[in-house]
Amino acid sequence: MGHALIVEDDADAARMMAQLVAKEGFSAATAQSLREARRQMALQQPDVVLLDLRLPDGNGMALLDDTDLIGNSEVVFMTGHASLETSIQALRYGAADYLVKPVSARQLQSILSRVMKPSVLKDEVRLLHDDLQRSGRFGHLVGTSQPMAQIYEQIARVAGTSVSVFITGESGTGKELVARTVHDLSRRRARPFLAVNCGAISPNLIESEIFGHEKGSFTGAERQHQGFFERAHGGTLFLDEITEMPLELQVKLLRVLETGTFMRVGSTTLQETDVRVVAAANRDPAQAAAQGRFREDLLYRLNVFPLELPPLRERLEDLPLLVKHFLHEIGQREGVAKRATPEAMQRLATYRWPGNVRELRNVLQRAWVMSSGPEITDQWLPRDPSQVAGAAPVATAPAAAPAAGLAALPAAASGTVEVAIGTPLAAVERQVILATLAHYGHHKERTAAALGVSLKTLYNRLKEYGL
Incomplete structure (x- = not known):
């Protein structure tokens, strides 16, 4: 049976939490100040410390400076609201997670279900480094170069925490493999890892896929559907190509990250979720935000721990x-x-x-x-x-080019596309995509890479063109 120490200056809240902890099979002690917490830890080393940040005799983080007392205890912050600052504090001080007050039974149950001594995580990271020396593999990743060594160091640092990770890198660099390695090294490894490509789902369906829907909420909704946030409860949700997510849905995603609650499409009932979000994009998210395609506040919320993969x-x-x-x-x-x-x-x-x-x-x-x-x-x-440079065919716009030529594909060897001045952008995009596809011998992955888009985005465009 594990032992929990609840450091909370509100006696009623501490007593309630102690009862919830006991229901999860933990013995519990309470302390209403830093001084009392130190005394309790000296009497019995806790497996987990639920630590309020505001205490009568100082900031709760001061307790983490007593390394001899903290020892091998897992620390969970308790805060009035989830914020970027709280995430950064949790990362900086090595806290395993944080709870948003008032603490719900489901939140606490999720936290306690993945209590794991920090030494266990350190041992697993050490085993991965040993495997790297033998086989050149680190989790799901392969490579011993200096750029990859830096990636492994960052993964090992962030995996055991609860903070959000934002992975950037060109298409095909292995962003999902990084996310899976982060999950496998985390305390959430026993729970689901779900991956969703935000650019591959129809804008009309993506809200239902992510948040779920109720029966009859729209035409074709013949039964209740659980979305990714429900199915990934307790685990990790990997949102790939997140800059392709519709703006109106980004607002709802931000709310989930801040409150841990959401509503299914067609419902008025709040659902609780405990999910770690790992986001990814093959474009610069800051540039997408500057262009108005990605919410700046969502970028700040997700980009707590940026990880850039080398090509x-x-x-x-x-x-x-x-x-x-x-x-x-x-x-x-x-x-x-x-x-x-x-x-x-x-x-x-x-x-x-x-x-x-x-x-x-x-x-x-x-x-x-x-x-x-x-x-x-x-x-x-x-x-x-x-093809070494990986550049897309260059588009030129001579004034005399006939508009009727849009339907014709240029010769693959020419490397150019002629477009009439005043041609609609959608038609230009179609012509460039099809010409690039022909240039690369209908090799879709190389075409997508040359155009700087995801493979899913390319497939969506080709589907629109009836190909």
Whole structure:
């Protein structure tokens, strides 16, 4: 049975919390001041300390300075409201989480269900570093380069806390793998990890998918539907391409992050949720905010701990490890092992990888299929040096270009698109997308990378065009 210390100057609130803690199988002690808390900790080392930040004899954080007393106890802040400042304080002082007062039974139950001694998390991080030295893997990630070593250090630092993480990086750099590694190293690992691509869901359905809906709330709602926030309760919700989320839904997301409550579509009943949000975008979120496509207050709320992933071209020393890893995966799946020749490795090393690690995986999959023997040569690997820069075809606008030419695709080798002055932007976008797709031989991942959009966004556009 675990032991909890409740440091709260309101005697009635402390007594109520002690009763809730007892229902979860913990013994409980209470203290109404820092002095009394220190005395209680000296008498019995608690497994978890529920610590009010405002106490009669000082700030509750002063207790964390007594490292000998805190020892191996997990600390949870209690605060009147969730804020960016509270998240930063929790991260800075190594607190496991924070509770918003008045504390609900469900909030407290969620916190106590994932109590884990800090030493356990440290041991697991140490094991991951040992595995990194042996195999070049850190959780779901592969690579030993300096840029990746910095990413691993940041993951190890933030995973055990409750703060929001915002992952940025080009398409294909592995943002979801980072989110999964953060989840697997967190106290929420026993609960669900759910990933949702905000750019891949229709704007008419995304609110229902995220928050759920009631039966009959709209045409086609034949039954009650639980959204991602309900299904991920107690775990981690990964919101990919979050800058593609409609602005009106961003307001509701901000409310969930601040209050821990939401309503299903068509309902007037508040639902509680305890979810850690990890967000991601392949575009600069600050730029999206400046352009009015992303709420600035939501950016501040999510961007407590920013994590920027390097593109593959900036960590090419990881290429041999990645190639070995992917070929091993393919070989296990297909039942036949193959290896890359030195010439193939040289060809891979000279390519700039606009689609990053995802493109490398797909290139190797195709080369594996096309190679008849046990070796993968450079025959089926990227060759065109013009693709090294990863740039999209350049659009020019000569005055004499006929508007009727919009329906025609340019030759893939030309690298240009002619557009008449005054052509609607939607038509220009369509022409550039289709021309780029033709330029890259209908390779969708490379097309998306060259255009600077997500693969899901490209698929959505092609669907709109009836392709």
